Amino acid sequence: MRNIIFALNDDSPKYKQIYEQFKLLIERGDIQPDKQLPSIRQLAESLHVSRNTTLTAYDLLVAEGYVRGEGRRGYFVNEIDPISFTEALIAPNKKQTKPVTPVHIDFRAGAVDQAHFPLKIWRRISNQILTFQESFLYGDPFGELCLREQIAIYLLHSRGVKTDANAIIIGSSTQQMLIQLGHILKDDYSSVIVEDPGYDGAREAFHFHRLTLETLSVYETGADFSQLEQMKSQVIYVTPSHHSPIGVSMSIQQRQMLIQWANKRDGYIIEDDYDSEFRYTQQPFPALASIDSSRVIYLGNFSKSFLPGIRLSYMVLPQTLLSRYKQQFLHFESTSSLLSQLTMAKFIEEGEWNRHIKRMRLVYKRKMQHIVSALNEHFEQHISIIGEQSGLYVLVKVHLKYSEEELIERASLAGVKVYPTSLYFINNNTSEPMIKLGLSNLSNDEIGRGVELLKKAWL
């Protein structure tokens, strides 16, 4: 067994061919357990390859358990015993196994429309950005100034928020911003009020800092603000423009009440304005931060309105928190891609952002109208639709005998993927199950077929 010769070709890396030949020999039993392999040097010489190549092949064989190294004595064949990480190394491109029923229609909410993405423009700008010298450096820890300036102008025009670039911090996600924010808030505050139901990701960020949570019940008619007086927290996290997930908006009276509350308590309102761009029935309400910027921490992101994968979010800090934040995080690197930031800044500056939002508002509005009429047509009195005035999903309260789990399971068997809402609820449970249907990356045809399949599955 010491003089082994393989025929190596040029089709794939040599180390890989060596590795595969040995693997085959061992698997077929051509080389018996405990037999010694040629030394790294011997094999390299006989195959006319570098020692590095044979070493790599042996490393792979060792890593996968085919072979063991015994120090200076050399390499020996093991009894074949597939170990946990074999699969990852052998078949790096193998995809996950398919579900039994293939998914035909996926009402996923965490996606954006692909068909209307401004691919050419985005490519042009990002290709250009890659030629700039600043793209080869580390960025500003608080986000690139050019993007913060563009966001400041955008917030003024679209949300009435008067701020300046200096008070804006860019990060990679809302959760990331909440973790950094929580770090400076937890010195003064030990608990936070969250909406129930509400965005689970925000709760996770508060849990990260072991902040206690109090819950404010939210219904289809809005939040029950009468509960606020009994609570002891001074900080509240809310989604006033489009409640997540119920979709209701706070009235101007409620907004003013909330700001009074924060003033009285010497606290803060964390306003997550996560998808205010897509309101179909009327102008968006002004942001809380446009009413009182000293008590409101405003959070925005580009995930729903542009592309979740570029991981761009931002927060606007009141002056009282800003200097503490900057002092605390001055020595932290930014978490968001410098290239995405520079590209987005130019995209906004060129007016493409406003064009994109206008276009997408129309695209999503049509999809929303389509799903609502399809649902009404097929389900009539068996469901109630919630939150169709804005955003990229609707909730469907199902008046049938099935539980949430059963509804999802039955849909899945019919080839439709739909999503639960129970994870958003803490105590304020609903009597009937509510299903979340995202529509952003489905065509009107797909939406129609999906609703038909749901009818077969549920009725």
Place this chain on the structure above:
Amino acid sequence: MRNIIFALNDDSPKYKQIYEQFKLLIERGDIQPDKQLPSIRQLAESLHVSRNTTLTAYDLLVAEGYVRGEGRRGYFVNEIDPISFTEALIAPNKKQTKPVTPVHIDFRAGAVDQAHFPLKIWRRISNQILTFQESFLYGDPFGELCLREQIAIYLLHSRGVKTDANAIIIGSSTQQMLIQLGHILKDDYSSVIVEDPGYDGAREAFHFHRLTLETLSVYETGADFSQLEQMKSQVIYVTPSHHSPIGVSMSIQQRQMLIQWANKRDGYIIEDDYDSEFRYTQQPFPALASIDSSRVIYLGNFSKSFLPGIRLSYMVLPQTLLSRYKQQFLHFESTSSLLSQLTMAKFIEEGEWNRHIKRMRLVYKRKMQHIVSALNEHFEQHISIIGEQSGLYVLVKVHLKYSEEELIERASLAGVKVYPTSLYFINNNTSEPMIKLGLSNLSNDEIGRGVELLKKAWL
């Protein structure tokens, strides 16, 4: 003043022209304080623009304090009182004021070579990625599987680290990874040993969790491991392959000792392998994680070896920490760009990564040789060069009468930007100042000129 007519052109947005005209009129005193401006509707009609346009212009004027809104009564001119955020809104493109002496040569370390960046290939792959359906979704919270698989293969071949995709977590920066890691470590450990001098960013991440720091002195000859026994921490953060910033490598004996120490203490070693790709004089030492993966948390990144701006880092967790980590962070979104991850995975898969590293090793090696010979030629016995065997910078210990601050200041007056090292030191101060010279994004010519200018400044 109610019938105001401007000449609007097509060169810039109309709202901006209106805003600027009014600003000018107010600043020049052509419109007196407390005078009323035309209403939004009147102005829109007289200028043939939309009301939205005039509203935006007025919003800007209000935001900057030129004008106040008095509800239904309309808009009135204020006494001019420039407020803090005026500058940001007026001149969003204005750059920071230039220093008195322009910087001719910047020995910045936080940069990569732009001339040899594989621009075309990277563009081609990232443009292709933008057409994939998965690019329009949210990504895997622990990083994209395809990239984790490629990293697993790379780590095996280049660093001897045997791991699988499942144990790799992708994040946007080393600090970010340390913050997440710290979150699960702090339950069991209250302090960490850090190198002195050492990477300040890591210390910041440990401070984030209020972990106590003990310091291990590192000298040009290496770390003083005899101190370890007296310390009470069970976790240590180290840069074994290329100490940051001194550049020394741990010997294999030291590595084994450190692992024994971690085993005895039931602790962990956090191995930051931040730039192991660029070692010029010999093969890189094997990673600590290749010796004992159960006690070592391995950190790697693409900032030095590829591009800091894409914000891609990763960590390999021992099995004991992996499940806790995944449980804790399952509901957190990934902080790194999905697009960058998918692009990098394909870049590695196509073999471009290995080609890039090989090419850059040569490029940086030549720059390193160039700076070392230039420094020796011009400074002779007046300096000592430290850490020229690897990495993208050298340290220069200056045997002259100047302090670190003075050296930087004198260099600056000569048009050369050089960097301090004092920020890396905690207690273990050096007798003579050490200056950091990054060379990654300078040409050989620039390096030569820079060193000549330094000679004029310092000698």
